[in-house]
Amino acid sequence: MSATFRPVAINTFREAVRDRVLYNLVLFALLMIGAAVLVGGVSIGIEQLVIVNLGLSSISIFGLVIAIFIGVGLVYKEIEKRTLYSLLAKPIKRWEFLVGKYAGLLLTLLVNTAFMTLGLAAAFFYVGGRVARADIWILVAIYFILLELALVTALAMFFSCFSSPLLSTLYTLGIYLTGVFAADIRGIGDFTKNPAVLYLTRAIYYVVPNFHNFNAIATAAHGDPIPLALIGQNSLYALLYVTLLLIASAAVFSRRNLK
Amino acid sequence: MNAMSAPAIEIASLTKDYPVGFWRPKMKRSLDNLTFHVEQGEVFGFLGPNGAGKTTTMKLLIGLIFPTSGTARVRGRSIDDVGMHREIGYLPEQPYFYDYLTARELLDYYAQFHGFSAAERRERVTTFLERVGLTAAADVQLRKFSKGMLQRAGIAQAILHDPPVVILDEPMSGLDPIGRREIRDIMLDLKNQGRTVFFSTHILSDAEMLCDRVAVLAGGKLQGVGAPREIVTMKSQAMEILFELREGRALPADLAAQAAKIGPRHRVTVPVDSLYAALEKLRGAEAQILSVSPVHPTLEDYFFTLVGRSAPKRGVEEISR
Numbered sequence: 001m002s003a004t005f006r007p008v009a010i011n012t013f014r015e016a017v018r019d020r021v022l023y024n025l026v027l028f029a030l031l032m033i034g035a036a037v038l039v040g041g042v043s044i045g046i047e048q049l050v051i052v053n054l055g056l057s058s059i060s061i062f063g064l065v066i067a068i069f070i071g072v073g074l075v076y077k078e079i080e081k082r083t084l085y086s087l088l089a090k091p092i093k094r095w096e097f098l099v100g101k102y103a104g105l106l107l108t109l110l111v112n113t114a115f116m117t118l119g120l121a122a123a124f125f126y127v128g129g130r131v132a133r134a135d136i137w138i139l140v141a142i143y144f145i146l147l148e149l150a151l152v153t154a155l156a157m158f159f160s161c162f163s164s165p166l167l168s169t170l171y172t173l174g175i176y177l178t179g180v181f182a183a184d185i186r187g188i189g190d191f192t193k194n195p196a197v198l199y200l201t202r203a204i205y206y207v208v209p210n211f212h213n214f215n216a217i218a219t220a221a222h223g224d225p226i227p228l229a230l231i232g233q234n235s236l237y238a239l240l241y242v243t244l245l246l247i248a249s250a251a252v253f254s255r256r257n258l259k
Numbered sequence: 260m261n262a263m264s265a266p267a268i269e270i271a272s273l274t275k276d277y278p279v280g281f282w283r284p285k286m287k288r289s290l291d292n293l294t295f296h297v298e299q300g301e302v303f304g305f306l307g308p309n310g311a312g313k314t315t316t317m318k319l320l321i322g323l324i325f326p327t328s329g330t331a332r333v334r335g336r337s338i339d340d341v342g343m344h345r346e347i348g349y350l351p352e353q354p355y356f357y358d359y360l361t362a363r364e365l366l367d368y369y370a371q372f373h374g375f376s377a378a379e380r381r382e383r384v385t386t387f388l389e390r391v392g393l394t395a396a397a398d399v400q401l402r403k404f405s406k407g408m409l410q411r412a413g414i415a416q417a418i419l420h421d422p423p424v425v426i427l428d429e430p431m432s433g434l435d436p437i438g439r440r441e442i443r444d445i446m447l448d449l450k451n452q453g454r455t456v457f458f459s460t461h462i463l464s465d466a467e468m469l470c471d472r473v474a475v476l477a478g479g480k481l482q483g484v485g486a487p488r489e490i491v492t493m494k495s496q497a498m499e500i501l502f503e504l505r506e507g508r509a510l511p512a513d514l515a516a517q518a519a520k521i522g523p524r525h526r527v528t529v530p531v532d533s534l535y536a537a538l539e540k541l542r543g544a545e546a547q548i549l550s551v552s553p554v555h556p557t558l559e560d561y562f563f564t565l566v567g568r569s570a571p572k573r574g575v576e577e578i579s580r
Binding site: 004006007011014015018019081082083084085086087088089090091092093255257258259 | 324325348360
């Protein structure tokens with residue numbers, strides 16, 4: 001595979017850093033410090049559980065906000081500001097540009113998540129946590145969050161190829177929430193016994209990415225094991241979905257007239 | 260046809276339609292069956308009023324938009340071939356770059372797409388920053404750049420990889436006279452290096468000064484192609500008479516309306532076929548004829564004729580200014 005996308009990825013990461021996207025880490029750090037101090041004072045015996053729950057949820061929410069709000073502008077901003085004109089005059093294919101933008105935001109999310117994980121670890125040890133074998137599931141939960149963010153970023157970028165940031169945000173958020181509740185939506189269809197509703201809810205269940213499966217926060221916080229099959233299944237599922245979304249983005253964007 | 264013998268740019272029956280309107284959009288033709296070519300090594304001006312289709316043509320060449328019909332080739336390679344982009348440098352109209360980058364970072368970024376090593380990039384970036392006069396501002400973020408500086412950074416990114424064909428969309432637009440002169444010098448420099456420069460402009464004097472050939476576009480259609488002198492000599496049609504009048508003598512009314520007075524002298528411009536009649540009238544007024552000379556129409560006259568507007572009247576206005 002061509003490595004032409006690499007400079008685009010690095011530049012996208014640099015833009016995020018210079019636009020102070022990583023400042024959210026300060027907010028996360030404050031949240032963790034506040035929680036650690038507060039939890040230490042009021043909880044009895046469940047400090048680590050609360051900290052891990054709060055930390056993982058924060059990593060997920062902060063990551064989602066970045067993935068959606070930066071993702072929806074990834075392509076749109078380059079077109080609007082016409083920075084893309086000079087770039088596409090270079091020997092770079094449009095799909096390589098898309099892969100570069102995607103990889104750049106993913107790198108940003110990865111770095112952001114890595115720092116948050118360190119923050120969570122610091123808070124965990126502050127409230128008396130000790131390293132145990134079961135803590136590996138916390139890392140798996142963080143891996144699942146990253147898979148979820150990779151999927152959301154691909155969705156946001158797909159919409160960014162043909163839609164405004166506002167609409168792209170609504171579409172991405174809509175699909176994300178539908179995906180979180182995909183199993184419940186399918187349940188509604190089964191419950192009503194109405195064939196039309198049944199087909200519709202089943203279609204939604206199969207088409208919309210199932211984000212519910214990526215949520216292992218509660219399991220990890222309780223130190224319960226996460227099945228290896230689920231790790232493999234989620235990895236494959238995310239890889240497949242991201243690939244499909246990138247192909248769809250390239251198909252839409254490769255013939256788009258940049259007015 | 261190989262790259263050396265092929266025309267630098269070859270456009271054949273290029274047509275572009277755009278949908279206009281949200282609800283039941285209609286197709287609007289912005290470029291209509293455009294055909295011309297640019298030879299290697301020439302400076303070629305692309306002239307036309309706003310909305311003529313100049314930027315559309317350039318965007319088609321770069322692959323930013325796609326033709327409805329027709330083809331174009333750069334040094335024998337189809338515009339669909341992204342590899343062709345190694346052969347071109349492009350400055351968009353009113354360029355905007357990543358404003359969080361410094362000029363050095365911007366050039367280094369673009370240089371990476373041409374496969375230069377880190378050491379080559381460092382050297383090239385320094386050389387080209389110097390060439391466009393941005394050495395002192397090399398490490399300043401682009402958000403602090405003036406329009407002229409951005410334009411120079413834009414030229415630098417376009418020529419950084421020594422492309423044989425340079426496409427510049429309105430490179431002088433919005434620049435002050437010094438900025439325009441700097442860009443002109445860079446373009447002449449590129450020509451002296453044997454590169455092809457294809458540029459669009461509104462500033463006809465620049466085109467007249469720089470171009471080996473020009474094409475005039477209006478309403479998406481090609482109106483004429485040729486050397487500026489070749490084009491304007493086709494339309495030579497006026498004569499200028501310089502004369503003095505004796506004390507107390509008055510000009511015939513029709514000539515008086517057109518004549519301009521500078522000190523003791525008068526100047527009047529008349530159509531070629533009215534020259535003898537005008538001279539006869541001046542003789543009747545006992546005017547002393549100082550000179551009779553043909554007025555060479557400028558590219559501007561030709562341009563205005565083609566796009567269907569009247570050029571500013573010469574003679575009276577120019578002199579009385």
